[in-house]
Amino acid sequence: MQSEHPTDVGYMRRAIELARRAIDDSEVPVGALLVVGGEVIGEGWNMPVATHDPTAHAEIVALRAAGKVSRNYRLPGSTLYVTLEPCAMCIGAMQNAWVTRVVFGAWDLKAGACGSVIDLSRGPAQRIDVFGGVCRDECAELLRAFFVSRR
Numbered sequence: 001m002q003s004e005h006p007t008d009v010g011y012m013r014r015a016i017e018l019a020r021r022a023i024d025d026s027e028v029p030v031g032a033l034l035v036v037g038g039e040v041i042g043e044g045w046n047m048p049v050a051t052h053d054p055t056a057h058a059e060i061v062a063l064r065a066a067g068k069v070s071r072n073y074r075l076p077g078s079t080l081y082v083t084l085e086p087c088a089m090c091i092g093a094m095q096n097a098w099v100t101r102v103v104f105g106a107w108d109l110k111a112g113a114c115g116s117v118i119d120l121s122r123g124p125a126q127r128i129d130v131f132g133g134v135c136r137d138e139c140a141e142l143l144r145a146f147f148v149s150r151r
Contacts, residue, residue: 018032025047027047030057030058031043033080044061086108103132106139106143
């Protein structure tokens with residue numbers, strides 16, 4: 001785990017705003033954004049229900065948007081901020097995109113692939129620096145409240 005940068009909380013607050021948009025769409029509240037050189041180049045929130053696409057996790061949506069903006073599928077030097085620890089699919093996509101760093105809020109004890117269940121961020125092909133727990137309580141509360149409301 002890498003140390004928290006001074007701007008991490010600000011970017012995570014934006015990811016939380018995006019997660020709230022997912023709630024408006026009756027999606028699991030996860031938001032993500034990709035930053036390169038201090039500029040947000042991609043944003044997204046969970047959309048698998050609305051798009052009928054199991055790959056439409058917030059991270060994937062943000063990566064797709066960033067690829068279009070940068071006109072490149074490689075995103076070296078980038079940091080992806082996400083409100084929930086990425087799953088195996090998402091960390092794999094980040095590795096393929098050459099994302100340098102991922103910062104997440106809440107730990108995912110069921111499917112987290114950055115240390116909770118497994119750690120794929122240290123793969124032999126592409127290593128990603130990971131820092132978890134930024135705005136952890138607020139991110140976890142969004143998820144908790146969403147699932148309580150669904151019961």
